[in-house]
Amino acid sequence: MSIVLARIDNRLIHGQVLEAWVPFTHATCIAVANDELAASSLKRIMMEAAVPRRTKVVIGTVEEVAAGFAADKFAAEKVLLLFANSQDALRARHLGIDFGELNLGNMHESGGKIRFSCTIFLTREDVENFSRLEDEGVRIVSRCVPTERGENWKKMLQHRE
Amino acid sequence: MTWADYLFGALVAAAAGLDRTAAFQLMISRPIVCAPLTGWVIGEPMIGLQVGALVELLWLGRLPVGAAVPPDDTQVAVGATMLSAAMASVSAGSETAVILLCLLVAMPLGKVGQIFDRRVRHYNARLVRAAERDLESGQLERVCRHHLKGLLSFGLASVFTAAIIIVAGSLIVSLLGPLVLGRIEAMNLWLALAFPLVGTAVILGTINVSRAGTLFAASFTTALLLLWLL
Amino acid sequence: MSRKFSIPFLLGTAVRTFFLQASWNFERMQSLGTLFVLAPGLNRLYRGEALAAAYRRHMSYFNTHPYMAAALLGTVLAIEEEHAAGEKGAFGVLEFKEMVMAPFAAIGDALFWGGVRPLAASIALFFAYKGYLWSPFIFLFLFNLPHLLFRFAGACRGYRSGLRLLEYVQHWRLPDAAIRAKETTVVLLGGLCAYLTVVCLRQESLAPAWGIALLPPVILLGWLTRKGVSNLILILTVAALVLCIGQLV
Numbered sequence: 001m002s003i004v005l006a007r008i009d010n011r012l013i014h015g016q017v018l019e020a021w022v023p024f025t026h027a028t029c030i031a032v033a034n035d036e037l038a039a040s041s042l043k044r045i046m047m048e049a050a051v052p053r054r055t056k057v058v059i060g061t062v063e064e065v066a067a068g069f070a071a072d073k074f075a076a077e078k079v080l081l082l083f084a085n086s087q088d089a090l091r092a093r094h095l096g097i098d099f100g101e102l103n104l105g106n107m108h109e110s111g112g113k114i115r116f117s118c119t120i121f122l123t124r125e126d127v128e129n130f131s132r133l134e135d136e137g138v139r140i141v142s143r144c145v146p147t148e149r150g151e152n153w154k155k156m157l158q159h160r161e
Numbered sequence: 162m163t164w165a166d167y168l169f170g171a172l173v174a175a176a177a178g179l180d181r182t183a184a185f186q187l188m189i190s191r192p193i194v195c196a197p198l199t200g201w202v203i204g205e206p207m208i209g210l211q212v213g214a215l216v217e218l219l220w221l222g223r224l225p226v227g228a229a230v231p232p233d234d235t236q237v238a239v240g241a242t243m244l245s246a247a248m249a250s251v252s253a254g255s256e257t258a259v260i261l262l263c264l265l266v267a268m269p270l271g272k273v274g275q276i277f278d279r280r281v282r283h284y285n286a287r288l289v290r291a292a293e294r295d296l297e298s299g300q301l302e303r304v305c306r307h308h309l310k311g312l313l314s315f316g317l318a319s320v321f322t323a324a325i326i327i328v329a330g331s332l333i334v335s336l337l338g339p340l341v342l343g344r345i346e347a348m349n350l351w352l353a354l355a356f357p358l359v360g361t362a363v364i365l366g367t368i369n370v371s372r373a374g375t376l377f378a379a380s381f382t383t384a385l386l387l388l389w390l391l
Numbered sequence: 392m393s394r395k396f397s398i399p400f401l402l403g404t405a406v407r408t409f410f411l412q413a414s415w416n417f418e419r420m421q422s423l424g425t426l427f428v429l430a431p432g433l434n435r436l437y438r439g440e441a442l443a444a445a446y447r448r449h450m451s452y453f454n455t456h457p458y459m460a461a462a463l464l465g466t467v468l469a470i471e472e473e474h475a476a477g478e479k480g481a482f483g484v485l486e487f488k489e490m491v492m493a494p495f496a497a498i499g500d501a502l503f504w505g506g507v508r509p510l511a512a513s514i515a516l517f518f519a520y521k522g523y524l525w526s527p528f529i530f531l532f533l534f535n536l537p538h539l540l541f542r543f544a545g546a547c548r549g550y551r552s553g554l555r556l557l558e559y560v561q562h563w564r565l566p567d568a569a570i571r572a573k574e575t576t577v578v579l580l581g582g583l584c585a586y587l588t589v590v591c592l593r594q595e596s597l598a599p600a601w602g603i604a605l606l607p608p609v610i611l612l613g614w615l616t617r618k619g620v621s622n623l624i625l626i627l628t629v630a631a632l633v634l635c636i637g638q639l640v
Binding site: 182183184185186187188189191193194197198206207210213214217218219220221222223224232261265268269272282283284285286288289292293296299301304305307308309310311312315341344345347348350351352353354355356357358359360361362363364365366367368369370373374376377378379380381382383384385388389 | 409422427450504587591611617622
């Protein structure tokens with residue numbers, strides 16, 4: 001299996017992912033690990049309708065997607081993995097999905113208080129989750145679109161404090 | 162250029178600027194349309210057409226996805242057309258050379274447009290709050306009026322951008338003109354070719370097509386061979 | 392289900408979508424615009440406090456592609472009509488808006504900004520470079536044909552089909568159409584660049600075959616764009632290089 005990008009984006013599949021990240025990473029498959037989306041077939045169909053046919057879409061709960069990775073279902077794909085929030089990313093990592101870098105795209109609907117950029121607002125819990133992920137060796141980088149320069153989240157945290 | 166010309170130019174700048182985001186979006190805001198339109202109202206349609214054709218591809222690939230505001234190519238096109246028309250009548254160089262110089266000067270000035278645009282997009286949040294206040298006090302019929310006030314701020318931002326490009330541009334062009342117009346003149350053809358080629362390259366670099374480079378190379382080579390042999 | 396809104400009324404709503412983004416702002420994006428588009432419809436459906444509540448409901452955060460918004464808000468009118476009649480639909484109106492805005496935005500971005508606009512522009516540029524003053528009309532015609540269709544037919548279709556709009560959108564496979572449009576654009580740009588190169592070479596009395604030498608620089612510039620170099624820097628650098636070469640020759 002190869003994960004070309006693991007990203008937190010509360011809008012999940014949208015313009016930035018499809019028009020900027022898919023061509024940039026040459027991803028062949030978008031995997032969305034999100035319990036809420038997996039539970040509603042209509043929401044799932046809408047998300048899938050936005051993706052051109054040549055890109056595969058897999059939508060499941062965090063557990064299902066993790067099981068897919070464990071069973072080597074994505075062996076032949078270049079996977080762009082999407083989470084809606086930091087909790088899901090942490091859970092996925094603990095369920096064995098191995099990503100070395102986590103990209104922060106949009107996090108503005110979580111009601112977070114700490115503002116990092118135009119699009120990223122974090123709660124205390126998010127900060128704790130990221131710290132844990134970082135302790136486990138994941139680099140956490142804020143980067144909305146590929147043309148932006150990526151910035152380590154710790155650096156942004158220092159700017160704020 | 163008379164004062165009436167500048168007035169008409171400002172009207173086109175406002176209309177095309179509104180078309181960009183705030184209203185209609187019939188793509189009058191694209192350089193290929195708004196530059197000839199500017200040229201037409203000031204009596205120099207061919208200058209406008211040349212400016213429009215040169216600028217069109219440069220920022221075409223910059224999609225307004227996410228919070229990013231693309232550079233204001235509309236006002237660059239309107240401003241450069243006005244600038245070229247004003248300068249062509251007073252400088253010694255050929256029309257094409259003047260257009261190329263004016264464009265090269267107008268493009269960095271267009272960055273100002275981005276600043277104004279961003280300002281307006283922050284400022285408009287006030288309209289939402291004003292509408293909310295009216296809603297709380299039960300004056301529903303006034304709510305929609307606040308929304309339309311946004312047109313004024315977007316329109317003003319466009320006219321300001323165009324004005325800065327024209328005023329600062331005239332100064333820079335009249336200073337640089339005597340120094341570089343001769344050199345530009347000598348390389349007219351190649352410079353005019355550089356604009357669409359760079360624009361195409363930018364599109365190839367950002368477009369969501371697998372192997373865009375290969376596809377382009379194949380098409381380019383085939384077309385070149387055909388044009389050569391025919 | 393009762394049908395309160397006539398076709399002329401829906402077309403009027405579509406016209407109001409032309410002003411959807413008049414107060415676009417970073418905080419709530421198209422929120423006030425959505426209310427502006429829906430207001431005449433809401434005025435017909437609700438009275439008194441219920442109307443104020445409906446206004447408040449549609450002032451929440453919202454953002455989608457402006458052309459796709461017509462169909463989406465048509466469906467919102469249908470859902471509001473059901474609610475006003477006391478029927479309980481499958482989806483709350485806010486839930487529906489929230490669910491659909493991102494996919495519709497993605498589809499509209501890909502189709503119109505990424506697909507139709509470059510395609511229409513590259514066709515019109517062939518004529519513009521030939522010096523035809525009517526070439527802007529070619530661009531406007533090619534682009535606005537699908538654009539206006541999406542606005543006006545979209546508003547009617549969205550209202551009439553309600554939630555089944557989603558089935559249609561899924562069925563039309565618009566993202567695939569967008570990719571087809573982009574591929575066509577790349578091919579056309581290849582032709583346009585070749586044509587302009589040959590014209591330039593002929594005027595300099597050089598053989599057209601030399602044009603092939605321009606291919607690597609174009610690919611290189613495309614690669615630099617991918618690496619994040621801004622196009623303003625690229626064009627200014629290239630212009631400076633051309634002028635320097637002119638100085639040397």
